Amino acid sequence: MASLPRVLxxxxxxxxxxxxxxAAVFPLQLLGFEVDVINSVQFCCHTxxxxxxxxxxxxxxxxxxxxxxxxxxxxxxxxxLTGYIGTASFLREVLKLRQMLPASCCYVCDxxxxxxxxxxxxxxxxxxxxxxxxxxVSVLTPNQFEAELLTQMSITGIDDAAAACDKxxxxxxxxxxxxxxxxxxxxxxxxxxAMMLSFSGRKWMLRxxxxxxxxxxxxxxxxxxxxxxxxxxxxxxxxxxLEMAGAVLQAVIKKTMASSAAQMIxxxxxxxxxxxxxxxxxxxxxxxxxxxxxxxxxxxACLAFHDAVVDxxxxxxxxxxSAAARVCVVSDKADTSKDFSTLEKLSVLCVKSxxxxxxxxxxxSIGISPREVLAVGxxxxxxxxxxxxxxxxVAMLVGDDSEGQSNGNPSGGARDHQSLSAKAExxxxxxxxxxxxxxxxSGCPE
Amino acid sequence: MASLPRVLxxxxxxxxxxxxxxAAVFPLQLLGFEVDVINSVQFCCHTxxxxxxxxxxxxxxxxxxxxxxxxxxxxxxxxxLTGYIGTASFLREVLKLRQMLPASCCYVCDxxxxxxxxxxxxxxxxxxxxxxxxxxVSVLTPNQFEAELLTQMSITGIDDAAAACDKxxxxxxxxxxxxxxxxxxxxxxxxxxAMMLSFSGRKWMLRxxxxxxxxxxxxxxxxxxxxxxxxxxxxxxxxxxLEMAGAVLQAVIKKTMASSAAQMIxxxxxxxxxxxxxxxxxxxxxxxxxxxxxxxxxxxACLAFHDAVVDxxxxxxxxxxSAAARVCVVSDKADTSKDFSTLEKLSVLCVKSxxxxxxxxxxxSIGISPREVLAVGxxxxxxxxxxxxxxxxVAMLVGDDSEGQSNGNPSGGARDHQSLSAKAExxxxxxxxxxxxxxxxSGCPE
Numbered sequence: 001m002a003s004l005p006r007v008l009x010x011x012x013x014x015x016x017x018x019x020x021x022x023a024a025v026f027p028l029q030l031l032g033f034e035v036d037v038i039n040s041v042q043f044c045c046h047t048x049x050x051x052x053x054x055x056x057x058x059x060x061x062x063x064x065x066x067x068x069x070x071x072x073x074x075x076x077x078x079x080x081l082t083g084y085i086g087t088a089s090f091l092r093e094v095l096k097l098r099q100m101l102p103a104s105c106c107y108v109c110d111x112x113x114x115x116x117x118x119x120x121x122x123x124x125x126x127x128x129x130x131x132x133x134x135x136x137v138s139v140l141t142p143n144q145f146e147a148e149l150l151t152q153m154s155i156t157g158i159d160d161a162a163a164a165c166d167k168x169x170x171x172x173x174x175x176x177x178x179x180x181x182x183x184x185x186x187x188x189x190x191x192x193x194a195m196m197l198s199f200s201g202r203k204w205m206l207r208x209x210x211x212x213x214x215x216x217x218x219x220x221x222x223x224x225x226x227x228x229x230x231x232x233x234x235x236x237x238x239x240x241x242l243e244m245a246g247a248v249l250q251a252v253i254k255k256t257m258a259s260s261a262a263q264m265i266x267x268x269x270x271x272x273x274x275x276x277x278x279x280x281x282x283x284x285x286x287x288x289x290x291x292x293x294x295x296x297x298x299x300x301a302c303l304a305f306h307d308a309v310v311d312x313x314x315x316x317x318x319x320x321x322s323a324a325a326r327v328c329v330v331s332d333k334a335d336t337s338k339d340f341s342t343l344e345k346l347s348v349l350c351v352k353s354x355x356x357x358x359x360x361x362x363x364x365s366i367g368i369s370p371r372e373v374l375a376v377g378x379x380x381x382x383x384x385x386x387x388x389x390x391x392x393x394v395a396m397l398v399g400d401d402s403e404g405q406s407n408g409n410p411s412g413g414a415r416d417h418q419s420l421s422a423k424a425e426x427x428x429x430x431x432x433x434x435x436x437x438x439x440x441x442s443g444c445p446e
Numbered sequence: 447m448a449s450l451p452r453v454l455x456x457x458x459x460x461x462x463x464x465x466x467x468x469a470a471v472f473p474l475q476l477l478g479f480e481v482d483v484i485n486s487v488q489f490c491c492h493t494x495x496x497x498x499x500x501x502x503x504x505x506x507x508x509x510x511x512x513x514x515x516x517x518x519x520x521x522x523x524x525x526x527l528t529g530y531i532g533t534a535s536f537l538r539e540v541l542k543l544r545q546m547l548p549a550s551c552c553y554v555c556d557x558x559x560x561x562x563x564x565x566x567x568x569x570x571x572x573x574x575x576x577x578x579x580x581x582x583v584s585v586l587t588p589n590q591f592e593a594e595l596l597t598q599m600s601i602t603g604i605d606d607a608a609a610a611c612d613k614x615x616x617x618x619x620x621x622x623x624x625x626x627x628x629x630x631x632x633x634x635x636x637x638x639x640a641m642m643l644s645f646s647g648r649k650w651m652l653r654x655x656x657x658x659x660x661x662x663x664x665x666x667x668x669x670x671x672x673x674x675x676x677x678x679x680x681x682x683x684x685x686x687x688l689e690m691a692g693a694v695l696q697a698v699i700k701k702t703m704a705s706s707a708a709q710m711i712x713x714x715x716x717x718x719x720x721x722x723x724x725x726x727x728x729x730x731x732x733x734x735x736x737x738x739x740x741x742x743x744x745x746x747a748c749l750a751f752h753d754a755v756v757d758x759x760x761x762x763x764x765x766x767x768s769a770a771a772r773v774c775v776v777s778d779k780a781d782t783s784k785d786f787s788t789l790e791k792l793s794v795l796c797v798k799s800x801x802x803x804x805x806x807x808x809x810x811s812i813g814i815s816p817r818e819v820l821a822v823g824x825x826x827x828x829x830x831x832x833x834x835x836x837x838x839x840v841a842m843l844v845g846d847d848s849e850g851q852s853n854g855n856p857s858g859g860a861r862d863h864q865s866l867s868a869k870a871e872x873x874x875x876x877x878x879x880x881x882x883x884x885x886x887x888s889g890c891p892e
Binding site: 004008013033042044049066074 | 472
């Protein structure tokens with residue numbers, strides 16, 4: 001049996017409520033992660049309550065724990081996750097910890113500095129993150145304000161956000177998720193909340209309907225944990241990872257609002273604690289209603305599906321898609337067209353396997369330029385042919401995507417996904433994922 | 447929506463591995479408990495590793511947390527769970543905490559003192575548990591050695607164990623579970639591990655096959671947590687609660703042995719950590735293979751089932767039972783006998799509802815004395831009639847047994863179970879549970 005992915009999570013602990021490790025650990029455990037837990041503080045409740053009495057771990061205390069773990073030969077994690085860190089000295093100790101973990105360890109850093117223009121850590125932490133930490137980070141999950149502090153840029157629109165992501169990439173992280181993007185252009189004037197995912201030169205925006213009653217405490221910590229979990233599970237389809245994380249957030253917040261309201265405790269209004277325990281099923285199996293949008297959108301006129309990814313059962317979907325874009329099926333079998341003969345708007349192109357010239361020619365023959373085409377296939381051959389013809393190759397990934405969890409299946413395992421992804425410009429794992437490119441299409445949720 | 451049962455768990459925390467709160471919290475959360483978590487220490491690993499460096503919470507620190515929780519009005523737990531406590535002053539602080547919780551709060555205390563004749567806390571803790579703590583405890587889960595220390599009795603056989611339980615009841619706890627009972631008489635010369643449950647003047651013994659490869663660290667903490675969880679879920683059928691806890695333990699230990707082995711770390715042999723994360727399904731839905739045995743066993747000659755709890759579908763079970771005991775069906779309908787006419791050994795007694803005299807007479811007519819009869823029914827009327835006839839009434843509980851989770855069903859809810867239990871000498875919730883009284887019967891596992 002393959003061993004489970006191992007996370008070392010360094011965050012706050014509260015006796016009551018769900019922030020920091022209390023918001024991150026249970027959901028990660030539910031999703032099959034072995035989580036080692038360093039509690040940077042133990043407070044009775046989070047700082048939104050009248051009292052947050054408790055104890056803090058010093059940098060020296062942290063060093064003591066790490067040395068002990070080193071002695072015990074258990075510093076072999078595949079992920080390091082950090083959230084709120086209150087002092088520069090503690091943050092520097094975390095960096096030392098990072099150095100003691102395997103080089104392959106993926107550092108998922110939520111650079112908690114503040115929110116909505118208000119800092120809740122000392123200002124000197126910003127410089128430590130900028131100059132010392134970010135270069136070691138693989139996945140960074142700042143909110144908009146934190147991204148502004150780290151990049152020293154102001155974000156007033158989507159283009160600014162994209163530019164800030166690019167600057168953050170230059171500072172180290174290969175994957176950046178802006179966990180909030182509160183600009184009217186992104187939120188439809190505040191009706192939605194928006195997040196932006198940036199990697200490999202592409203930006204993706206996820207909009208979710210704003211749920212009234214917040215803000216809730218702990219959502220940022222839960223978000224970072226779910227981004228860790230789902231980027232591990234869907235390494236070759238990161239927009240799906242963000243969609244999954246977003247679906248969990250929405251489900252947890254809705255459950256929270258449905259079962260509790262803010263309370264006056266002393267003279268403080270305390271929002272309800274996240275209902276994580278009741279949200280178990282939604283965390284284990286999030287159901288996606290909202291998809292990322294490629295930002296800026298791709299201008300394409302046609303979807304060309306390899307016949308290996310469509311069959312008679314897909315007719316309904318193809319029909320629905322053909323209302324949003326031109327749709328063709330590409331096949332090297334002469335009789336494929338009869339399978340789709342009932343679909344009026346659909347063209348079937350007969351192209352010999354590997355013949356990119358014929359691919360381009362047959363597209364031209366129906367009045368389409370290859371560079372306007374998203375070509376969707378599930379074999380490396382098809383994707384290579386489509387790319388050589390000038391189309392944008394999109395890999396359809398089937399089966400489990402997790403690294404190291406392939407169980408020797410002949411196809412559909414992680415290795416398969418890796419080679420398909422390498423040949424493709426984009427990856428999807430369902431027809432519904434095409435909504436990322438077709439904002440107007442209503443999709444086909446499972 | 448009814449709110450979830452709330453637990454306050456005061457135990458150790460380790461960064462890596464599963465002991466104390468790390469062994470208790472995730473399983474409780476999986477089973478739908480809101481768990482507030484006070485970590486009495488934060489060590490890198492448990493004390494079986496070469497290093498267990500870390501920090502300890504002082505009694506004053508604990509007081510700080512509790513005062514904060516009190517200020518925040520969140521000391522409203524339905525359960526207090528404590529495990530390893532290292533000093534008398536900390537234990538006294540825990541007692542103060544108990545006083546601040548609602549009077550209805552159920553204190554589940556694992557009085558961790560030592561094991562196998564070896565103490566791992568200062569000796570003065572024994573006296574504090576004896577004189578100050580036990581009187582406030584509802585459910586006590588000592589191992590055999592701890593029971594001996596607390597009672598100042600020596601346990602060398604099953605009768606000794608029962609006597610120790612009785613002495614512990616006198617000191618406070620209504621429910622006592624000896625989580626180990628390592629006497630040859632109980633363990634079949636070491637082939638099994640044995641536990642004893644004691645409440646309401648009855649003793650029940652659960653034997654489970656010993657799994658080679660242990661001892662594992664954290665099993666005691668997991669046991670206490672699962673006893674808490676399942677006594678909450680099955681308040682009217684406590685032997686089932688112990689069976690559930692035992693089934694979880696067995697499943698977790700088997701999973702642990704199947705996927706890992708002890709390691710030499712430095713010069714210490716460290717047993718594998720419990721595989722709690724992989725055991726999620728087994729924790730959520732334990733499947734029972736081993737049943738408690740009423741100890742000493744009841745001498746009875748006959749099982750009499752009310753016709754409301756048996757129908758044609760039960761024929762196989764009744765047939766199988768009739769190899770182990772005399773079986774009758776009691777009905778006030780004249781034509782019931784034809785439903786069971788194919789069963790040779792089964793008698794159908796026609797008794798008017800409520801007529802205890804006729805009940806006794808018809809038993810005598812087939813040569814059975816009422817006091818040798820377990821009479822199984824699912825209505826208060828039947829149980830009262832059976833009791834008046836001189837039989838031992840056994841309530842068959844149907845549906846969910848949890849307190850406060852009845853959703854207004856006309857029958858089968860918690861209230862129903864409570865009134866049935868009040869009329870009965872014993873309760874069961876499946877035919878298979880009859881194995882508790884019939885050690886020789888192979889049962890009918892679901």
